[in-house]
Amino acid sequence: MAENTTSQSVWSQSLSVKTQFGLGVWLMRQTRGQLAYFIGSLIAIIAQSVLMTLTTKIFANFLNTKLSDQMTTTTRNLVIFAAIYSSWRILQSIFSYLYTFLLGRGAIRAQADIRMQIFTKLHSLGMRFFDQVPAGSLVTRTVNDTSTFWDFYFFIFSLFSALSLIVGSFVGLFLSNVYVSSWLLLIFPIIIVILFVYQRFSSSIFRGMRAKLSELNAKIAESISGISVIQDFNQEARFSDDFSRENDNYFHARYRMIRADALIDISRDLTGGLALALAMALLGQLSLNNAIAAGTIYAVINYISAIFEPLRNITNQMSVLQEATVSAYRVKNLLSEDEYDPRQNANATGKITRGKIEFRNVSFSYDGENQILKNISFVAEPGQTIAFVGHTGSGKSSTINALMRFYEFDSGQILIDDIDIRDIDPKSLREQMGLVLQEPFLFYGDLAFNIRMYDDSLSDTAVATAARLVGADKFIDKLSNGYQTLVNENGAGFSAGEKQLISFARTIAHDPKILILDEATSHIDTASESLIQESLLKIQENRTTIAIAHRLSTIKHANLILVLDKGQIVEQGTHAELISKGGYYAELIALQNKA
Numbered sequence: 333m334a335e336n337t338t339s340q341s342v343w344s345q346s347l348s349v350k351t352q353f354g355l356g357v358w359l360m361r362q363t364r365g366q367l368a369y370f371i372g373s374l375i376a377i378i379a380q381s382v383l384m385t386l387t388t389k390i391f392a393n394f395l396n397t398k399l400s401d402q403m404t405t406t407t408r409n410l411v412i413f414a415a416i417y418s419s420w421r422i423l424q425s426i427f428s429y430l431y432t433f434l435l436g437r438g439a440i441r442a443q444a445d446i447r448m449q450i451f452t453k454l455h456s457l458g459m460r461f462f463d464q465v466p467a468g469s470l471v472t473r474t475v476n477d478t479s480t481f482w483d484f485y486f487f488i489f490s491l492f493s494a495l496s497l498i499v500g501s502f503v504g505l506f507l508s509n510v511y512v513s514s515w516l517l518l519i520f521p522i523i524i525v526i527l528f529v530y531q532r533f534s535s536s537i538f539r540g541m542r543a544k545l546s547e548l549n550a551k552i553a554e555s556i557s558g559i560s561v562i563q564d565f566n567q568e569a570r571f572s573d574d575f576s577r578e579n580d581n582y583f584h585a586r587y588r589m590i591r592a593d594a595l596i597d598i599s600r601d602l603t604g605g606l607a608l609a610l611a612m613a614l615l616g617q618l619s620l621n622n623a624i625a626a627g628t629i630y631a632v633i634n635y636i637s638a639i640f641e642p643l644r645n646i647t648n649q650m651s652v653l654q655e656a657t658v659s660a661y662r663v664k665n666l667l668s669e670d671e672y673d674p675r676q677n678a679n680a681t682g683k684i685t686r687g688k689i690e691f692r693n694v695s696f697s698y699d700g701e702n703q704i705l706k707n708i709s710f711v712a713e714p715g716q717t718i719a720f721v722g723h724t725g726s727g728k729s730s731t732i733n734a735l736m737r738f739y740e741f742d743s744g745q746i747l748i749d750d751i752d753i754r755d756i757d758p759k760s761l762r763e764q765m766g767l768v769l770q771e772p773f774l775f776y777g778d779l780a781f782n783i784r785m786y787d788d789s790l791s792d793t794a795v796a797t798a799a800r801l802v803g804a805d806k807f808i809d810k811l812s813n814g815y816q817t818l819v820n821e822n823g824a825g826f827s828a829g830e831k832q833l834i835s836f837a838r839t840i841a842h843d844p845k846i847l848i849l850d851e852a853t854s855h856i857d858t859a860s861e862s863l864i865q866e867s868l869l870k871i872q873e874n875r876t877t878i879a880i881a882h883r884l885s886t887i888k889h890a891n892l893i894l895v896l897d898k899g900q901i902v903e904q905g906t907h908a909e910l911i912s913k914g915g916y917y918a919e920l921i922a923l924q925n926k927a
């Protein structure tokens with residue numbers, strides 16, 4: 333796995349300048365599709381600077397020649413001055429609008445494109461990846477991290493803007509007064525030192541602040557998820573104390589950041605004041621010999637302000653740069669994630685037509701070390717039902733994980749319709765294997781949508797038929813909106829049994845050749861179970877079924893029962909055969925009957 337995709341601890345690392353630069357370049361490359369907007373914005377920035385430099389010079393000349401004394405200060409000249417000034421202001425506003433609009437448009441599109449890349453990537457990754465990365469952190473990556481990129485693009489363009497204004501202002505300053513401008517160049521090393529020191533300190537303060545925020549978020553998430561346990565064990569006060577500590581830690585980290593920001597503000601403003609004072613002193617010194625025209629003073633003040641104003645924006649946004657580079661680091665790592673396994677062979681075109689399943693000495697581990705399945709072999713002929721039973725942790729679900737190609741197995745062979753599973757077309761594999769999980773998942777939408785699952789070829793009648801087949805119609809018909817009843821996030825508002833029935837209907841509506849029931853009836857009460865048991869028998873007709881059940885009564889009819897223990901098949905036979913054998917299975921049945 334690519335480094336650090338999973339952890340929040342990236343905040344505690346210091347990214348080298350080279351890495352940060354590389355991430356900046358990577359972020360800029362993501363804007364390739366939006367080049368027209370970004371170039372348009374750049375042109376608007378340059379136009380603003382050129383306009384500022386030129387008009388300041390024009391005003392200075394105008395003041396010196398046309399408004400310098402009572403002779404030249406005519407109404408006509410004042411009107412001309414007002415007209416040029418207003419035109420400048422209007423043009424500046426238009427360029428400023430274009431800059432913000434074009435950059436904003438390009439930035440949000442680039443952001444949306446990166447979000448899409450992440451989403452597509454997530455759907456291509458294997459289950460092993462999701463075992464290691466909590467869903468919450470992937471949501472953060474897709475939504476929060478990408479949202480910082482907008483600020484990054486604005487920061488980069490603020491830098492361009494500052495640079496062009498500073499260059500323009502210095503050109504203007506030199507044209508106005510070479511002597512003063514040369515002295516003012518001395519201010520630059522001071523500015524650079526201030527920015528450098530701030531960047532060094534703020535980056536570690538900022539990272540500390542973000543690390544504390546992550547801890548705070550984790551504390552909130554944990555206490556909300558475990559609220560019932562906390563209340564049950566009367567631990568509200570203890571959790572409150574813990575939270576208070578984390579809250580204070582974040583407060584102090586944030587406070588340090590505010591102090592650093594205030595310090596940079598004051599240093600920058602003092603340097604700006606120093607530059608202005610120096611310029612005034614130098615002009616004063618010059619005026620002892622020759623009178624300095626008002627226009628020149630106006631121009632010098634204007635240019636100096638134009639140098640320091642953009643610096644304010646840059647220093648205000650420097651922490652954003654930190655955030656965006658760390659976010660880019662995490663997003664880039666996720667996008668280069670290579671946990672794709674399992675992969676099908678090249679040109680895998682095999683099709684599932686009958687539903688025969690064969691495991692030949694299959695061994696499997698999740699971590700490459702601890703074998704969870706050891707030499708599993710069995711054959712399920714088309715239409716047969718094979719059941720797995722065994723204690724918790726014996727490897728029943730892992731067998732299904734290997735069969736569904738959620739994880740790659742280590743050795744042996746799995747064949748479907750006598751074709752190696754790696755040679756079967758992935759589409760056929762997914763279409764012909766219908767999986768019903770212990771925890772059914774319902775999507776936001778209506779009930780019909782949840783059964784149809786984007787398959788528009790399924791008519792309303794087909795949806796209703798599938799629901800009827802599994803017995804879901806009984807509760808759906810009682811709902812005032814029937815199949816159009818809205819399902820909220822993960823089916824809140826429906827009982828576990830009802831949700832399971834919908835997931836049954838969904839699977840059956842797609843008519844798979846192979847049915848996989850992973851403890852599918854565990855959430856259905858005994859009364860409902862007998863009701864759907866009949867339906868299950870019906871839907872298993874003409875389908876190969878692999879069933880896992882804790883309630884052994886549900887798999888009595890199976891053609892073959894495989895008893896697993898510590899990843900090995902320890903017994904196999906029909907229900908009657910295994911009972912008469914009086915071994916492991918008979919023991920399990922006896923245990924369950926006692927309970």
Ligand SMILES: Nc1ncnc2c1ncn2[C@@H]1O[C@H](COP(=O)(O)OP(=O)(O)OP(=O)(O)O)[C@@H](O)[C@H]1O
Binds near residue numbers: 699722725
């Ligand atoms: N995603 C995973 N990553 C690592 N180990 C896992 C994973 N899933 C299961 N295991 C381990 O594999 C072993 C077998 O688990 P499995 O879920 O296959 O058992 P099971 O028989 O289905 O259990 P249960 O009846 O409790 O569902 C267990 O020791 C479990 O801890």
